[in-house]
Amino acid sequence: MRENLHRFFRAARGAGVHVSPAESIDAMRAVAQVGLSDRAILRDALLLTLAKSQDEKLALGDCFDLFFSQPEPRQDQPEADNDDTSPDADQSPPSGAPGDAGEGQPSQGLGPLAQMLLSQDRNAIAAAIASASGAASLSDIRYSTQRGIFSSRILDAMGLQRLRDDLDELTATNPALAERLRAALDGLREAVRDTVSQGLALYAREEAENLRNEILRNAPLARIERRQVAEMRALIRQIARRLRERYSKPRKRQRRGHLDVRRTLRRNAAWGGIPFLTAWKRKHRDRPKIVALCDVSGSVAQVSDFFLLLIHSLHEVVDDVRSFAFSSHLIEVSEILESKSPEEAMSEIMSKVGFGSSDYGSSLVDFEKEFMSTLTPRTTVIVLGDARSNNLDPRADILRRISERSKRLVWLNPEGRLAWGFGDSEMPRYATFCSVVRQCATAQQLERAVSDIVATYQ
Amino acid sequence: MADQKASTSIEAVESGLAAQGYIASRQIATAVYLSQQIEKPILVEGPAGVGKTELAKAIAAWRGMKMIRLQCYEGLDEAKALYEWKYAKQLLYTQILKDKLGEVLGGAQTLHAALDQLHDFGDVFFSKEFVEPRPLLQALEQPGGCVLLIDEIDKSDAEFESLLLEILSDFQVTIPELGTVSAITPPTVILTSNSERDLGDALKRRCLHLHIGFPEQRLEERIVESRVPGISQALRRQMVGFIHEIRSLDLKKLPSVSETIDWARVLVLLQASELDSEIVKDTLNVLLKYEADIEAATPQVTTFIAKAARSNVFG
Ligand SMILES: Nc1ncnc2c1ncn2[C@@H]1O[C@H](COP(=O)(O)OP(=O)(O)OP(=O)(O)O)[C@@H](O)[C@H]1O
Ligand SMILES: [Mg+2]
Numbered sequence: 001m002r003e004n005l006h007r008f009f010r011a012a013r014g015a016g017v018h019v020s021p022a023e024s025i026d027a028m029r030a031v032a033q034v035g036l037s038d039r040a041i042l043r044d045a046l047l048l049t050l051a052k053s054q055d056e057k058l059a060l061g062d063c064f065d066l067f068f069s070q071p072e073p074r075q076d077q078p079e080a081d082n083d084d085t086s087p088d089a090d091q092s093p094p095s096g097a098p099g100d101a102g103e104g105q106p107s108q109g110l111g112p113l114a115q116m117l118l119s120q121d122r123n124a125i126a127a128a129i130a131s132a133s134g135a136a137s138l139s140d141i142r143y144s145t146q147r148g149i150f151s152s153r154i155l156d157a158m159g160l161q162r163l164r165d166d167l168d169e170l171t172a173t174n175p176a177l178a179e180r181l182r183a184a185l186d187g188l189r190e191a192v193r194d195t196v197s198q199g200l201a202l203y204a205r206e207e208a209e210n211l212r213n214e215i216l217r218n219a220p221l222a223r224i225e226r227r228q229v230a231e232m233r234a235l236i237r238q239i240a241r242r243l244r245e246r247y248s249k250p251r252k253r254q255r256r257g258h259l260d261v262r263r264t265l266r267r268n269a270a271w272g273g274i275p276f277l278t279a280w281k282r283k284h285r286d287r288p289k290i291v292a293l294c295d296v297s298g299s300v301a302q303v304s305d306f307f308l309l310l311i312h313s314l315h316e317v318v319d320d321v322r323s324f325a326f327s328s329h330l331i332e333v334s335e336i337l338e339s340k341s342p343e344e345a346m347s348e349i350m351s352k353v354g355f356g357s358s359d360y361g362s363s364l365v366d367f368e369k370e371f372m373s374t375l376t377p378r379t380t381v382i383v384l385g386d387a388r389s390n391n392l393d394p395r396a397d398i399l400r401r402i403s404e405r406s407k408r409l410v411w412l413n414p415e416g417r418l419a420w421g422f423g424d425s426e427m428p429r430y431a432t433f434c435s436v437v438r439q440c441a442t443a444q445q446l447e448r449a450v451s452d453i454v455a456t457y458q
Numbered sequence: 459m460a461d462q463k464a465s466t467s468i469e470a471v472e473s474g475l476a477a478q479g480y481i482a483s484r485q486i487a488t489a490v491y492l493s494q495q496i497e498k499p500i501l502v503e504g505p506a507g508v509g510k511t512e513l514a515k516a517i518a519a520w521r522g523m524k525m526i527r528l529q530c531y532e533g534l535d536e537a538k539a540l541y542e543w544k545y546a547k548q549l550l551y552t553q554i555l556k557d558k559l560g561e562v563l564g565g566a567q568t569l570h571a572a573l574d575q576l577h578d579f580g581d582v583f584f585s586k587e588f589v590e591p592r593p594l595l596q597a598l599e600q601p602g603g604c605v606l607l608i609d610e611i612d613k614s615d616a617e618f619e620s621l622l623l624e625i626l627s628d629f630q631v632t633i634p635e636l637g638t639v640s641a642i643t644p645p646t647v648i649l650t651s652n653s654e655r656d657l658g659d660a661l662k663r664r665c666l667h668l669h670i671g672f673p674e675q676r677l678e679e680r681i682v683e684s685r686v687p688g689i690s691q692a693l694r695r696q697m698v699g700f701i702h703e704i705r706s707l708d709l710k711k712l713p714s715v716s717e718t719i720d721w722a723r724v725l726v727l728l729q730a731s732e733l734d735s736e737i738v739k740d741t742l743n744v745l746l747k748y749e750a751d752i753e754a755a756t757p758q759v760t761t762f763i764a765k766a767a768r769s770n771v772f773g
Contacts, residue, residue: 022663026496033495034464034488041465044488052662054503054669244616245659 005031007139007203008046008067014205015063017056023049039068067202110170111162117184118177125188129195132157138199150196155189217444221303222414232443233342236306239447240313247317247454287319288380288457291406293367295385296349297327297358303414305346306443307384310450312337317454322374325349326363328356332371358388360426361395368398375405380453384412384440387420387427394426396433403433408456412440412449467491480509480516481681489668490517499626499647501611501657501665507714508670509681510650511609517646518605526600526645527607528593530614536621540631542590586636594625595639603643611661612651619661626664673715675702675769681715686722696733697722699766704745704755713745720744733766735759 005028009019019027027049034045043064051057116124136153152160163185170178216228216235224232292311294304304325311321325333331353336345375381381402387394403409411434413420413427420427420437431437440449471487482490490513493500502510518525528539591599597606608622625631629641649665651657673681678698682689689697698718705712713721721744730737738759746752 018659020663026498026666029496030492033492034468035462037462038465040484041468041488044485045492048485048489048492048666048668052659052667057667057669241659 002028008064009050010139011063011067011202012050012060014203015059016205017050017060017063018052019050063202066198110166111159113159113163114166114181117163117181117188120184125191128158129154129188129192133195133199138196139203141196141199142204144200144204147193147196147200150199151189151192154192154195158188217447218442220414220441221306221443221446222299222441224302232306233309235443236309236446237313239443240310243314243447243451243454244317246451287317288454289320289376289378290318290322290453291371291374291379291381292321292323293330293363293381293383293385294323294325295327295358295360295383296325296354297356300358300384300386300414301350301354303440303446304384305342307412307440307446308333308337308346309342310446311382314450314454322371324367324371325353326358326360326366327353328359328362329353330363330366357390358385359392360385360387360389361393364395364398364402368401372401372405375402377405377407379406380408380410380456381406382410382412382453383430383434384414386413386415386425387411387430388424389426391424394429396426396429399430400433403435408435408453409433410435410449410453411437412446413437414441415439416441464491474520475513475516476684478516478519479684480512481677481684482513482516483670483673483677486513486668486670489666493646493666497629497644499649499665500668501649501651501662502668502670503651503653504670505672505712505714506652507716508672509715510670511607513670514605514607514609514648514650517648521605521646523602523646524600524604525607526593526597526604527609530608530610530612530618532613532615534614534618538592539618539621540592540594541633542592544588544590589633589636594622595631597645597647598625598629598631598639598641600645601642603641604645606645606647608647608649610652611649612654612657616655616658619658623660623664626661672705672712675699678702678715678718682718682722685719686726688726689722690731693725693730693732694722696763696766697725699769700733700738700762701745703758703762703765707755707758709746709751709754710748711746711751717745733763735763738763 006024009024009027012019027046030045030049031042034041036042043061046064047057047060051060110118113128116128132154135157136150138150138154141147141150163181167178167181167185170181213235216232219228219232221232290311292308294308295301296304308323311318311323314321322332322334323337324330333345333349333352336348339345340348383399399409411427411430415425415427416439419425420431427437438445438449440446468484468487468491471490472482472484475482475487475490489500492498502513504510514527515525517523589595593606597604611619611622626647629644630638632638649661672678675698678701679694682694682698683691701713701718701721721741724741724744725737728737728741739756742752742755742759746755
């Protein structure tokens with residue numbers, strides 16, 4: 001049974017339910033309590049321990065129904081009390097001869113598979129398919145292209161070779177019976193194909209999803225196709241969740257509510273030491289304040305879009321975010337981002353400052369004029385852009401002043417290092433004032449960059 | 459057989475809760491049973507008024523345990539949830555200390571040295587003596603165990619969750635000044651949430667996740683039967699059937715179990731023997747809280763009464 005549960009966890013992951021080792025242990029403990037005989041209770045117990053939201057419950061419920069609509073991979077002995085000790089190897093199909101079903105005893109001397117097919121014992125056939133699926137490790141199936149391989153593995157495990165021999169022989173000795181057997185074999189192939197498809201639905205989704213996410217994480221953000229934008233946004237939200245999880249973990253709780261004896265006495269010296277004014281030790285925690293300046297011209301816009309989405313979903317780990325967007329001039333966009341959906345916010349921002357040809361110099365002038373005072377020694381400033389300023393004055397002096405006023409200045413450039421400094425790229429000049437410059441072209445690089453920024457405050 | 463025992467035990471939970479007036483679905487009963495067996499808290503999510511809070515009360519009453527409730531709200535912090543230092547008492551002691559100051563500081567040469575010495579006394583002030591336990595700590599200190607209800611956790615700040623993690627997984631808390639306090643008897647912990655915000659995965663991982671939705675018709679009838687015994691079976695069926703029809707509408711706020719119960723009470727007060735459109739229209743404001751919802755439902759009343767009556771025949 002343990003084997004079976006593990007296959008179910010796998011299927012659950014395939015259905016999009018996150019099953020961690022801890023949860024699978026809980027689930028196994030729960031199953032040990034409620035047993036297996038009552039499917040409804042078993043279902044409840046698994047849903048209670050594995051699903052963490054109503055959505056997951058629905059997905060998991062469907063998965064349970066699909067999973068348990070498959071016959072058990074092994075022929076169950078009338079389920080002994082102890083779940084763990086079911087015999088492991090049962091490679092061969094059920095051995096019991098199907099009795100004397102069929103006409104006379106024409107099946108004498110035939111292999112077990114042929115006998116089973118001729119007897120048309122559907123339960124036995126289903127059980128044999130399930131058992132052979134186990135032997136062929138159907139739960140390892142990952143891609144739809146593997147259907148053929150798994151089908152033939154299962155058929156082999158069921159004894160196809162012997163059946164072929166039987167068929168050859170019968171064709172000579174008893175053509176009518178051979179015909180029947182051939183038809184039955186066709187039926188069997190079909191049933192096996194169905195089983196494999198079902199297995200694919202159960203087990204392959206996880207892998208497909210992982211692969212998809214992996215590709216997406218490494219795809220250049222600037223060149224994401226329109227129809228993948230939504231998927232990418234979902235991925236970015238997932239990244240945000242992960243960062244929140246990681247960085248809003250309990251910092252070790254401080255001693256708190258402390259009466260500061262020293263300061264209390266000092267403060268009250270004037271009253272002869274009677275504690276009239278009290279002094280408490282205060283706790284404070286350091287969390288980043290972030291000021292983000294995002295180039296939204298041309299191809300950088302898309303990267304800025306995802307970056308802003310990420311930064312603004314970090315409420316729990318960031319104290320305060322102010323965002324600015326620029327191409328030829330600069331405006332603050334924090335309001336828009338906080339009050340609108342990402343789609344609406346981006347289109348509004350683009351209509352206000354997007355699509356211009358970028359002018360880093362005058363955008364920095366705009367920032368200095370109006371917003372320089374928002375920077376404090378606790379601020380991390382993040383600039384996201386390719387530093388391509390159409391050969392206009394880059395005003396690196398302003399960037400220097402920004403860096404002097406803040407705690408850190410991080411530059412994220414969607415272009416690769418090789419391109420920095422070529423053409424109209426001012427990156428090298430700006431870089432001298434940055435605490436760090438890093439390439440940021442994919443979701444994965446974005447995650448690492450932001451993660452590092454937050455981590456420096458821990 | 460283990461299985462046999464489990465389903466009997468789950469039934470025992472059902473009837474135990476029923477004896478307290480709480481009618482649990484099998485799923486709810488399974489959650490309660492499992493949380494006991496594998497010692498995990500239950501996180502109950504679901505719309506308002508489906509009996510999340512009541513579940514904790516019923517468990518406590520059934521087991522004859524005390525229920526300790528922590529009501530969450532924005533800004534709830536350790537001092538209100540876990541423990542607080544008894545400042546007044548601490549201050550009083552500094553006063554006494556002041557009187558003894560000469561004695562204590564006898565050996566100190568400079569003011570600085572005296573202050574340092576005094577500082578060491580800080581530890582005295584932060585001993586068990588001066589701790590005021592709040593619900594979470596109280597729950598750990600109940601010798602016979604208790605039901606700890608952490609109500610509406612979604613109303614607290616996300617940061618507050620991290621405070622709960624240790625309690626939820628190990629039934630203990632660490633007080634920096636005192637060390638670790640472990641539960642004498644692990645409490646049965648129920649957390650409720652209306653899903654106003656997403657709870658963290660760390661918290662969810664530590665709990666069994668129970669979703670209570672609107673109950674099925676038969677179950678809701680039994681709930682009404684339990685809470686409003688004065689109502690006739692026929693009327694009960696009709697009214698619950700009617701409410702199930704109403705729930706198929708797209709309304710701002712669907713009537714919940716608590717509204718069903720309120721409505722049943724009103725119908726009994728009005729001595730109604732069956733539903734008719736007049737009495738329904740007169741009392742619709744018990745079920746629906748928004749003017750717009752009442753307007754949307756009113757034209758459907760006659761149809762719904764008819765449908766409810768029909769489902770009764772086959773029910
Ligand atoms: N299964 C049930 N059996 C008996 N009474 C119930 C049941 N479900 C709900 N009730 C009744 O419904 C009312 C509302 O329940 P309760 O206050 O527990 O809801 P809640 O889910 O906690 O709502 P909220 O989210 O608003 O706090 C209570 O009076 C309770 O007695
Ligand atoms: Mg409640």
